[in-house]
Amino acid sequence: MYTPLHxxxxxFPKTKSDxxxxxxxxxxxxxxxxxxxxxxxxxxxxxxxxxxDFNDSICSNDSGxxxxxxxxxxxxxxxxxxxxxxxxxxxxxxxxxxxxxxxxRRKLFDDDYEFQLHEPLDIKSFEDNVxxxxxxxxxxxxxxPKDTTKPKRKYANGKNRVTRxxxxxxxxxxxxxxxxxxxxxxxxxxxxxxxxxxxxxCVLPTFPEDTKLTKIETLRFAHNYxxxxxxxxxxxxxxxxxxxxxxxxxxxxxxxxxxxxxxxxIAKDAFRDMFLVPNKCDEYNNDGSYRNFQGFSxxxxxxxxxxxxxxxxxxxxxxxxxxxxxKGGNCITSTTGSGFFxxxxxxxxxxxxxxxxxxRSFGTCNNFNDSYESNVPVNNEGYxxxxxxxxxxxxxxxxKNRKYPKANELTSNYxxxxxxxxxxxxxxxxxxxxxxxxxxxxxNQRYKDFYNRPSSILNAQI
DNA sequence: TAGGCCATCTGGTCCT
DNA sequence: AGGACCAGATGGCCTA
Numbered sequence: 001m002y003t004p005l006h007x008x009x010x011x012f013p014k015t016k017s018d019x020x021x022x023x024x025x026x027x028x029x030x031x032x033x034x035x036x037x038x039x040x041x042x043x044x045x046x047x048x049x050x051x052x053d054f055n056d057s058i059c060s061n062d063s064g065x066x067x068x069x070x071x072x073x074x075x076x077x078x079x080x081x082x083x084x085x086x087x088x089x090x091x092x093x094x095x096x097x098x099x100x101x102x103x104x105r106r107k108l109f110d111d112d113y114e115f116q117l118h119e120p121l122d123i124k125s126f127e128d129n130v131x132x133x134x135x136x137x138x139x140x141x142x143x144x145p146k147d148t149t150k151p152k153r154k155y156a157n158g159k160n161r162v163t164r165x166x167x168x169x170x171x172x173x174x175x176x177x178x179x180x181x182x183x184x185x186x187x188x189x190x191x192x193x194x195x196x197x198x199x200x201x202c203v204l205p206t207f208p209e210d211t212k213l214t215k216i217e218t219l220r221f222a223h224n225y226x227x228x229x230x231x232x233x234x235x236x237x238x239x240x241x242x243x244x245x246x247x248x249x250x251x252x253x254x255x256x257x258x259x260x261x262x263x264x265x266i267a268k269d270a271f272r273d274m275f276l277v278p279n280k281c282d283e284y285n286n287d288g289s290y291r292n293f294q295g296f297s298x299x300x301x302x303x304x305x306x307x308x309x310x311x312x313x314x315x316x317x318x319x320x321x322x323x324x325x326x327k328g329g330n331c332i333t334s335t336t337g338s339g340f341f342x343x344x345x346x347x348x349x350x351x352x353x354x355x356x357x358x359x360r361s362f363g364t365c366n367n368f369n370d371s372y373e374s375n376v377p378v379n380n381e382g383y384x385x386x387x388x389x390x391x392x393x394x395x396x397x398x399x400k401n402r403k404y405p406k407a408n409e410l411t412s413n414y415x416x417x418x419x420x421x422x423x424x425x426x427x428x429x430x431x432x433x434x435x436x437x438x439x440x441x442x443x444n445q446r447y448k449d450f451y452n453r454p455s456s457i458l459n460a461q462i
Numbered sequence: 463t464a465g466g467c468c469a470t471c472t473g474g475t476c477c478t
Numbered sequence: 479a480g481g482a483c484c485a486g487a488t489g490g491c492c493t494a
Contacts, residue, residue, distance in 0.1 A: 186470080
Protein backbone atom coordinates (compact mmCIF):
# COMPACT_ATOMS: atom_id res chain seq x y z
CA MET A 1 0.00 0.00 0.00
CA TYR A 2 1.53 3.22 -1.08
CA THR A 3 1.13 6.26 1.03
CA PRO A 4 2.81 9.63 0.75
CA LEU A 5 4.53 8.89 4.02
CA HIS A 6 6.73 6.46 2.27
CA UNK A 7 8.44 9.41 0.72
CA UNK A 8 10.01 10.10 4.02
CA UNK A 9 12.28 7.21 3.49
CA UNK A 10 15.75 8.25 2.58
CA UNK A 11 16.69 6.93 -0.78
CA PHE A 12 20.34 6.53 -1.33
CA PRO A 13 21.51 7.23 -4.84
CA LYS A 14 22.63 4.26 -6.81
CA THR A 15 26.29 4.74 -7.44
CA LYS A 16 28.29 2.96 -10.02
CA SER A 17 31.48 1.42 -8.84
CA ASP A 18 34.69 1.73 -10.80
CA UNK A 19 34.41 -1.84 -11.88
CA UNK A 20 31.11 -1.10 -13.48
CA UNK A 21 32.26 1.86 -15.52
CA UNK A 22 33.60 -0.08 -18.54
CA UNK A 23 30.49 -2.16 -18.55
CA UNK A 24 28.41 0.98 -18.37
CA UNK A 25 30.18 2.43 -21.40
CA UNK A 26 29.64 -0.79 -23.27
CA UNK A 27 25.98 -0.71 -22.50
CA UNK A 28 25.74 2.84 -23.70
CA UNK A 29 27.38 1.84 -26.94
CA UNK A 30 24.89 -0.96 -27.31
CA UNK A 31 22.20 1.52 -26.66
CA UNK A 32 23.50 3.75 -29.44
CA UNK A 33 23.52 0.82 -31.83
CA UNK A 34 20.03 0.03 -30.76
CA UNK A 35 18.77 3.45 -31.73
CA UNK A 36 20.72 3.41 -34.97
CA UNK A 37 19.15 0.11 -35.81
CA UNK A 38 15.72 1.43 -35.05
CA UNK A 39 16.34 4.44 -37.23
CA UNK A 40 17.45 2.34 -40.16
CA UNK A 41 14.59 -0.04 -39.69
CA UNK A 42 12.20 2.85 -39.73
CA UNK A 43 13.80 4.34 -42.83
CA UNK A 44 14.09 1.24 -44.95
CA UNK A 45 11.25 -0.76 -43.57
CA UNK A 46 8.67 1.50 -45.17
CA UNK A 47 8.15 3.10 -48.52
CA UNK A 48 9.64 6.39 -49.51
CA UNK A 49 6.62 8.42 -48.50
CA UNK A 50 6.71 6.95 -45.08
CA UNK A 51 10.35 7.91 -44.85
CA UNK A 52 9.51 11.48 -45.83
CA ASP A 53 6.71 11.38 -43.36
CA PHE A 54 9.15 10.35 -40.70
CA ASN A 55 11.44 13.20 -41.54
CA ASP A 56 8.74 15.79 -41.81
CA SER A 57 6.58 15.12 -38.89
CA ILE A 58 7.96 12.66 -36.47
CA CYS A 59 10.89 14.68 -35.30
CA SER A 60 8.89 17.66 -34.34
CA ASN A 61 10.66 20.83 -35.27
CA ASP A 62 9.62 22.72 -32.21
CA SER A 63 10.78 20.11 -29.80
CA GLY A 64 14.14 20.11 -28.19
CA UNK A 65 14.01 16.35 -27.95
CA UNK A 66 14.63 14.20 -30.96
CA UNK A 67 12.08 11.48 -30.98
CA UNK A 68 11.70 8.73 -33.49
CA UNK A 69 8.31 7.72 -34.70
CA UNK A 70 8.79 4.42 -33.00
CA UNK A 71 9.32 6.19 -29.76
CA UNK A 72 6.30 8.29 -30.31
CA UNK A 73 4.08 5.35 -30.95
CA UNK A 74 5.54 3.21 -28.26
CA UNK A 75 5.49 3.70 -24.59
CA UNK A 76 5.64 7.32 -23.59
CA UNK A 77 9.17 8.42 -23.34
CA UNK A 78 10.89 11.50 -22.19
CA UNK A 79 14.42 12.41 -21.48
CA UNK A 80 13.46 13.95 -18.23
CA UNK A 81 10.73 11.73 -17.03
CA UNK A 82 9.66 8.35 -18.22
CA UNK A 83 12.47 6.70 -20.08
CA UNK A 84 12.24 3.72 -22.32
CA UNK A 85 12.55 0.49 -20.54
CA UNK A 86 15.53 -1.55 -21.56
CA UNK A 87 16.09 -4.96 -20.28
CA UNK A 88 19.26 -4.51 -18.33
CA UNK A 89 18.20 -6.46 -15.34
CA UNK A 90 20.98 -8.93 -15.89
CA UNK A 91 23.54 -6.17 -15.87
CA UNK A 92 22.10 -4.33 -12.98
CA UNK A 93 22.69 -1.08 -14.75
CA UNK A 94 20.13 1.40 -15.85
CA UNK A 95 20.39 2.88 -19.27
CA UNK A 96 18.47 5.91 -18.30
CA UNK A 97 21.00 8.65 -17.58
CA UNK A 98 18.63 10.70 -15.47
CA UNK A 99 17.23 7.88 -13.46
CA UNK A 100 18.43 9.39 -10.24
CA UNK A 101 16.53 12.50 -11.00
CA UNK A 102 13.23 10.67 -10.69
CA UNK A 103 13.34 10.53 -6.95
CA UNK A 104 14.66 13.97 -6.36
CA ARG A 105 13.10 17.31 -6.78
CA ARG A 106 13.71 18.60 -10.21
CA LYS A 107 16.11 21.47 -10.32
CA LEU A 108 14.29 24.31 -11.92
CA PHE A 109 16.48 27.26 -11.25
CA ASP A 110 20.04 28.15 -10.63
CA ASP A 111 21.45 27.83 -7.17
CA ASP A 112 21.36 31.54 -6.69
CA TYR A 113 17.74 31.75 -7.61
CA GLU A 114 15.69 33.04 -4.75
CA PHE A 115 11.98 33.23 -4.67
CA GLN A 116 10.86 36.57 -3.35
CA LEU A 117 7.75 36.03 -1.32
CA HIS A 118 6.99 39.64 -0.71
CA GLU A 119 7.51 40.89 -4.19
CA PRO A 120 4.47 41.18 -6.40
CA LEU A 121 4.32 38.54 -9.02
CA ASP A 122 5.32 39.82 -12.38
CA ILE A 123 3.38 37.71 -14.76
CA LYS A 124 5.27 38.89 -17.79
CA SER A 125 8.65 38.18 -16.30
CA PHE A 126 7.40 34.88 -14.99
CA GLU A 127 6.31 33.83 -18.43
CA ASP A 128 9.58 34.98 -19.86
CA ASN A 129 11.39 33.00 -17.23
CA VAL A 130 9.37 29.91 -17.94
CA UNK A 131 9.84 30.26 -21.66
CA UNK A 132 13.57 30.36 -21.32
CA UNK A 133 13.87 27.32 -19.09
CA UNK A 134 16.13 24.65 -20.41
CA UNK A 135 14.01 21.70 -19.47
CA UNK A 136 11.04 22.61 -21.57
CA UNK A 137 10.68 20.32 -24.49
CA UNK A 138 9.82 23.16 -26.80
CA UNK A 139 12.37 25.95 -26.80
CA UNK A 140 10.88 29.26 -27.70
CA UNK A 141 12.28 30.62 -30.91
CA UNK A 142 13.17 34.24 -31.10
CA UNK A 143 10.69 36.04 -33.30
CA UNK A 144 12.11 37.92 -36.20
CA PRO A 145 10.96 41.49 -36.46
CA LYS A 146 8.53 42.00 -39.29
CA ASP A 147 9.82 43.75 -42.33
CA THR A 148 7.25 46.43 -43.06
CA THR A 149 8.77 47.21 -46.43
CA LYS A 150 8.28 43.71 -47.66
CA PRO A 151 4.99 43.30 -49.54
CA LYS A 152 2.55 40.97 -47.99
CA ARG A 153 2.06 37.67 -49.64
CA LYS A 154 -1.29 37.34 -51.35
CA TYR A 155 -3.26 34.18 -51.04
CA ALA A 156 -5.77 33.06 -53.59
CA ASN A 157 -9.33 32.63 -52.51
CA GLY A 158 -12.45 31.16 -54.02
CA LYS A 159 -12.21 29.95 -57.57
CA ASN A 160 -8.70 31.26 -58.00
CA ARG A 161 -7.47 29.11 -55.22
CA VAL A 162 -5.83 25.97 -56.40
CA THR A 163 -6.33 23.09 -54.09
CA ARG A 164 -4.15 20.10 -54.62
CA UNK A 165 -5.63 16.68 -54.53
CA UNK A 166 -4.15 14.80 -51.68
CA UNK A 167 -3.62 11.14 -51.75
CA UNK A 168 -4.67 9.08 -48.75
CA UNK A 169 -1.05 8.75 -47.80
CA UNK A 170 -0.60 12.46 -47.89
CA UNK A 171 -3.67 12.95 -45.76
CA UNK A 172 -2.39 10.41 -43.34
CA UNK A 173 0.91 12.18 -43.28
CA UNK A 174 -0.70 15.52 -42.61
CA UNK A 175 -2.81 14.08 -39.85
CA UNK A 176 0.17 12.39 -38.34
CA UNK A 177 2.12 15.59 -38.53
CA UNK A 178 -0.62 17.44 -36.72
CA UNK A 179 -0.85 14.72 -34.18
CA UNK A 180 2.84 14.83 -33.48
CA UNK A 181 2.77 18.58 -33.11
CA UNK A 182 -0.19 18.32 -30.80
CA UNK A 183 1.61 15.72 -28.76
CA UNK A 184 4.62 17.96 -28.50
CA UNK A 185 2.52 20.89 -27.39
CA UNK A 186 0.71 18.77 -24.89
CA UNK A 187 3.97 17.43 -23.56
CA UNK A 188 5.32 20.92 -23.27
CA UNK A 189 2.17 22.10 -21.56
CA UNK A 190 2.39 19.38 -18.97
CA UNK A 191 6.04 20.22 -18.41
CA UNK A 192 5.05 23.80 -17.73
CA UNK A 193 2.43 22.62 -15.30
CA UNK A 194 4.91 20.42 -13.52
CA UNK A 195 7.41 23.22 -13.35
CA UNK A 196 4.81 25.42 -11.73
CA UNK A 197 4.16 22.68 -9.22
CA UNK A 198 7.85 22.38 -8.55
CA UNK A 199 8.08 26.08 -7.92
CA UNK A 200 5.23 25.73 -5.52
CA UNK A 201 7.01 22.87 -3.77
CA CYS A 202 10.07 25.03 -3.39
CA VAL A 203 8.24 27.59 -1.28
CA LEU A 204 6.46 25.07 0.89
CA PRO A 205 8.04 23.86 4.12
CA THR A 206 7.87 20.21 3.48
CA PHE A 207 10.17 17.29 3.80
CA PRO A 208 13.74 16.26 3.45
CA GLU A 209 15.29 17.03 0.15
CA ASP A 210 15.19 13.53 -1.15
CA THR A 211 11.45 13.32 -0.90
CA LYS A 212 8.86 14.96 -3.01
CA LEU A 213 5.25 15.78 -2.54
CA THR A 214 2.90 14.41 -5.10
CA LYS A 215 0.88 16.79 -7.18
CA ILE A 216 -2.26 16.48 -5.17
CA GLU A 217 -0.32 16.68 -1.93
CA THR A 218 1.36 19.83 -3.08
CA LEU A 219 -1.92 21.49 -3.90
CA ARG A 220 -3.55 20.46 -0.64
CA PHE A 221 -0.53 21.45 1.35
CA ALA A 222 -0.36 24.83 -0.31
CA HIS A 223 -4.02 25.46 0.32
CA ASN A 224 -3.81 24.62 3.99
CA TYR A 225 -0.52 26.32 4.48
CA UNK A 226 -1.84 29.56 3.06
CA UNK A 227 -4.86 29.26 5.28
CA UNK A 228 -2.71 28.75 8.35
CA UNK A 229 -0.58 31.76 7.52
CA UNK A 230 -3.57 33.94 6.84
CA UNK A 231 -5.17 32.89 10.11
CA UNK A 232 -1.98 33.70 11.92
CA UNK A 233 -1.92 37.14 10.43
CA UNK A 234 -5.56 37.65 11.25
CA UNK A 235 -5.03 36.65 14.85
CA UNK A 236 -2.11 38.98 15.19
CA UNK A 237 -4.12 41.78 13.65
CA UNK A 238 -6.85 41.16 16.17
CA UNK A 239 -4.26 41.12 18.86
CA UNK A 240 -2.80 44.42 17.83
CA UNK A 241 -6.24 45.97 17.63
CA UNK A 242 -7.14 44.72 21.08
CA UNK A 243 -9.72 42.19 19.94
CA UNK A 244 -9.40 38.88 21.63
CA UNK A 245 -10.61 36.12 19.40
CA UNK A 246 -13.31 34.19 21.14
CA UNK A 247 -13.59 31.29 18.78
CA UNK A 248 -10.74 29.21 17.67
CA UNK A 249 -10.58 25.93 15.93
CA UNK A 250 -11.48 22.86 17.81
CA UNK A 251 -8.79 20.49 18.85
CA UNK A 252 -9.47 17.02 17.67
CA UNK A 253 -8.94 15.02 20.82
CA UNK A 254 -9.94 11.80 19.19
CA UNK A 255 -7.35 12.26 16.54
CA UNK A 256 -4.79 13.14 19.12
CA UNK A 257 -5.55 9.98 20.99
CA UNK A 258 -5.14 7.95 17.88
CA UNK A 259 -1.82 9.58 17.31
CA UNK A 260 -0.76 8.73 20.83
CA UNK A 261 -1.52 5.09 20.25
CA UNK A 262 0.32 5.16 16.98
CA UNK A 263 3.49 6.14 18.78
CA UNK A 264 6.26 7.29 16.54
CA UNK A 265 4.06 7.81 13.57
CA ILE A 266 2.25 10.59 15.27
CA ALA A 267 4.51 13.34 14.09
CA LYS A 268 4.35 12.34 10.50
CA ASP A 269 0.68 11.51 10.57
CA ALA A 270 -0.19 14.71 12.31
CA PHE A 271 1.75 16.66 9.78
CA ARG A 272 0.15 14.83 6.95
CA ASP A 273 -3.36 15.06 8.33
CA MET A 274 -3.08 18.73 8.96
CA PHE A 275 -1.58 19.66 5.67
CA LEU A 276 -2.16 16.99 3.14
CA VAL A 277 -5.33 15.09 3.82
CA PRO A 278 -8.63 16.85 3.32
CA ASN A 279 -10.26 17.43 6.64
CA LYS A 280 -13.32 15.42 7.39
CA CYS A 281 -14.64 18.26 9.48
CA ASP A 282 -15.04 20.55 6.55
CA GLU A 283 -17.01 23.64 7.11
CA TYR A 284 -17.84 26.94 5.60
CA ASN A 285 -16.95 30.33 6.87
CA ASN A 286 -19.53 32.97 7.50
CA ASP A 287 -18.85 34.60 4.19
CA GLY A 288 -19.54 31.35 2.41
CA SER A 289 -15.94 30.61 1.68
CA TYR A 290 -14.83 27.11 2.13
CA ARG A 291 -12.13 25.97 4.44
CA ASN A 292 -10.95 22.62 5.52
CA PHE A 293 -7.94 23.32 7.63
CA GLN A 294 -7.61 21.81 11.03
CA GLY A 295 -4.67 21.52 13.30
CA PHE A 296 -3.58 21.48 16.88
CA SER A 297 -5.54 24.55 17.70
CA UNK A 298 -7.42 25.77 20.72
CA UNK A 299 -5.01 24.20 23.20
CA UNK A 300 -5.95 26.37 26.11
CA UNK A 301 -8.31 25.41 28.93
CA UNK A 302 -10.59 28.33 28.25
CA UNK A 303 -11.46 26.83 24.90
CA UNK A 304 -9.84 29.58 22.96
CA UNK A 305 -6.82 29.66 20.78
CA UNK A 306 -5.84 32.89 22.42
CA UNK A 307 -4.51 33.32 25.94
CA UNK A 308 -3.31 36.52 27.50
CA UNK A 309 -1.14 36.70 30.54
CA UNK A 310 0.67 39.36 32.45
CA UNK A 311 3.80 38.53 30.51
CA UNK A 312 2.39 38.39 27.05
CA UNK A 313 0.11 36.39 24.85
CA UNK A 314 -0.15 32.99 23.31
CA UNK A 315 -1.84 32.52 19.99
CA UNK A 316 -2.44 29.16 18.47
CA UNK A 317 -3.69 29.03 14.94
CA UNK A 318 -3.48 26.01 12.79
CA UNK A 319 -0.17 24.38 13.35
CA UNK A 320 1.48 27.59 14.44
CA UNK A 321 1.78 28.83 17.97
CA UNK A 322 3.04 32.33 18.49
CA UNK A 323 4.25 33.36 21.89
CA UNK A 324 4.80 37.08 22.25
CA UNK A 325 6.36 38.39 25.40
CA UNK A 326 5.97 41.94 26.54
CA LYS A 327 9.65 42.09 27.31
CA GLY A 328 10.74 40.95 23.91
CA GLY A 329 11.13 37.20 24.24
CA ASN A 330 9.17 35.65 21.44
CA CYS A 331 8.69 32.15 20.22
CA ILE A 332 7.08 30.63 17.21
CA THR A 333 6.32 26.96 17.27
CA SER A 334 4.97 24.63 14.68
CA THR A 335 4.21 20.97 14.89
CA THR A 336 7.73 20.27 13.84
CA GLY A 337 9.78 22.66 15.86
CA SER A 338 10.18 25.90 17.71
CA GLY A 339 12.08 29.09 17.32
CA PHE A 340 13.04 31.47 20.12
CA PHE A 341 13.79 35.09 19.61
CA UNK A 342 14.94 37.58 22.16
CA UNK A 343 16.50 40.95 22.05
CA UNK A 344 20.31 40.96 22.10
CA UNK A 345 20.27 43.16 25.17
CA UNK A 346 19.07 40.20 27.17
CA UNK A 347 22.02 38.07 26.17
CA UNK A 348 24.49 39.79 28.40
CA UNK A 349 27.96 38.47 27.81
CA UNK A 350 26.78 35.24 26.31
CA UNK A 351 28.81 35.00 23.13
CA UNK A 352 26.80 32.13 21.77
CA UNK A 353 23.65 34.11 22.10
CA UNK A 354 25.10 37.10 20.40
CA UNK A 355 26.59 35.12 17.61
CA UNK A 356 23.43 33.26 16.97
CA UNK A 357 21.41 36.41 16.99
CA UNK A 358 23.72 38.08 14.54
CA UNK A 359 23.68 35.12 12.24
CA ARG A 360 19.99 34.89 11.87
CA SER A 361 18.31 36.94 9.21
CA PHE A 362 15.46 38.39 11.21
CA GLY A 363 15.03 41.73 12.76
CA THR A 364 14.84 42.45 16.40
CA CYS A 365 11.78 42.04 18.52
CA ASN A 366 11.96 45.01 20.77
CA ASN A 367 8.46 45.13 21.97
CA PHE A 368 5.08 43.61 21.75
CA ASN A 369 3.76 45.68 18.91
CA ASP A 370 6.51 45.18 16.43
CA SER A 371 7.42 41.70 17.45
CA TYR A 372 5.82 40.08 14.50
CA GLU A 373 6.40 42.62 11.80
CA SER A 374 10.02 42.91 12.69
CA ASN A 375 10.48 39.23 12.09
CA VAL A 376 10.34 39.86 8.41
CA PRO A 377 13.76 39.08 7.03
CA VAL A 378 15.91 42.14 7.08
CA ASN A 379 17.93 41.16 4.11
CA ASN A 380 16.99 40.10 0.66
CA GLU A 381 17.70 36.45 1.14
CA GLY A 382 14.97 34.13 0.05
CA TYR A 383 12.77 32.62 2.62
CA UNK A 384 13.79 29.12 1.77
CA UNK A 385 17.44 29.51 1.34
CA UNK A 386 19.71 26.65 2.17
CA UNK A 387 20.13 27.68 5.77
CA UNK A 388 16.46 27.93 6.47
CA UNK A 389 15.84 24.73 4.66
CA UNK A 390 18.36 22.92 6.79
CA UNK A 391 16.80 24.36 9.91
CA UNK A 392 13.41 23.13 8.92
CA UNK A 393 14.81 19.82 7.84
CA UNK A 394 16.49 19.31 11.19
CA UNK A 395 13.35 20.33 13.00
CA UNK A 396 11.30 17.93 11.02
CA UNK A 397 13.71 15.09 11.50
CA UNK A 398 13.68 15.72 15.21
CA UNK A 399 9.93 15.73 15.26
CA LYS A 400 9.83 12.54 13.30
CA ASN A 401 11.88 10.71 15.88
CA ARG A 402 9.96 11.88 18.88
CA LYS A 403 6.83 10.55 20.47
CA TYR A 404 3.90 12.62 21.42
CA PRO A 405 2.47 12.39 24.93
CA LYS A 406 -0.22 9.96 25.82
CA ALA A 407 -3.75 11.16 25.73
CA ASN A 408 -4.05 11.08 29.49
CA GLU A 409 -0.88 13.10 29.79
CA LEU A 410 -2.37 15.66 27.51
CA THR A 411 -5.48 15.80 29.65
CA SER A 412 -3.40 16.13 32.74
CA ASN A 413 -1.38 18.89 31.25
CA TYR A 414 -4.53 20.62 30.23
CA UNK A 415 -5.80 20.55 33.75
CA UNK A 416 -2.57 21.74 35.19
CA UNK A 417 -2.16 24.53 32.79
CA UNK A 418 -3.18 27.95 33.92
CA UNK A 419 -2.82 31.46 32.72
CA UNK A 420 0.19 32.28 34.78
CA UNK A 421 3.28 33.27 32.98
CA UNK A 422 6.29 31.13 33.57
CA UNK A 423 9.60 32.79 33.39
CA UNK A 424 12.47 30.92 32.06
CA UNK A 425 15.74 32.67 31.74
CA UNK A 426 18.13 29.78 31.64
CA UNK A 427 19.93 28.95 28.52
CA UNK A 428 18.48 26.00 26.72
CA UNK A 429 20.47 23.58 24.75
CA UNK A 430 18.38 21.15 22.86
CA UNK A 431 19.43 17.96 21.22
CA UNK A 432 22.90 18.38 19.92
CA UNK A 433 25.34 21.19 20.20
CA UNK A 434 24.34 22.29 16.76
CA UNK A 435 20.76 22.94 17.68
CA UNK A 436 21.16 25.81 19.99
CA UNK A 437 18.04 27.74 20.88
CA UNK A 438 17.91 31.14 22.37
CA UNK A 439 16.46 31.54 25.79
CA UNK A 440 12.86 32.44 26.14
CA UNK A 441 11.36 34.50 28.87
CA UNK A 442 8.02 33.12 28.12
CA UNK A 443 8.16 29.64 26.74
CA ASN A 444 8.22 27.65 29.91
CA GLN A 445 9.07 24.04 30.44
CA ARG A 446 5.56 23.00 31.33
CA TYR A 447 4.21 24.58 28.23
CA LYS A 448 6.86 22.86 26.20
CA ASP A 449 6.12 19.55 27.83
CA PHE A 450 2.50 20.04 27.15
CA TYR A 451 3.14 20.21 23.47
CA ASN A 452 6.09 17.88 23.71
CA ARG A 453 7.30 19.35 20.54
CA PRO A 454 10.79 19.08 19.26
CA SER A 455 13.09 21.80 20.34
CA SER A 456 14.89 22.57 17.20
CA ILE A 457 15.30 25.98 15.79
CA LEU A 458 12.71 26.68 13.22
CA ASN A 459 12.27 29.46 10.81
CA ALA A 460 10.18 32.02 12.57
CA GLN A 461 8.23 32.90 9.48
CA ILE A 462 6.27 29.72 9.54
C1' DT B 463 1.94 -8.82 -7.22
C1' DA B 464 -1.31 -5.04 -6.40
C1' DG B 465 -1.80 -0.36 -6.08
C1' DG B 466 -0.27 4.48 -6.37
C1' DC B 467 1.91 7.90 -9.04
C1' DC B 468 3.57 9.60 -13.14
C1' DA B 469 4.46 10.91 -18.14
C1' DT B 470 2.78 10.50 -22.43
C1' DC B 471 -0.46 9.68 -26.15
C1' DT B 472 -4.84 10.54 -28.03
C1' DG B 473 -9.25 12.30 -29.46
C1' DG B 474 -12.64 15.60 -28.45
C1' DT B 475 -14.16 20.36 -27.57
C1' DC B 476 -13.80 25.23 -27.53
C1' DC B 477 -11.86 29.44 -29.00
C1' DT B 478 -9.32 32.71 -32.01
C1' DA C 479 -6.69 25.81 -39.38
C1' DG C 480 -4.45 25.64 -35.37
C1' DG C 481 -3.70 26.08 -30.49
C1' DA C 482 -5.20 25.40 -25.62
C1' DC C 483 -7.39 22.55 -22.58
C1' DC C 484 -9.32 18.38 -20.87
C1' DA C 485 -10.02 13.58 -19.71
C1' DG C 486 -9.43 8.71 -20.69
C1' DA C 487 -6.11 5.14 -21.83
C1' DT C 488 -1.67 3.08 -21.44
C1' DG C 489 2.57 1.55 -19.73
C1' DG C 490 6.67 2.21 -16.63
C1' DC C 491 8.47 2.75 -12.04
C1' DC C 492 8.31 2.15 -7.23
C1' DT C 493 6.89 0.28 -2.76
C1' DA C 494 4.56 -2.65 0.57
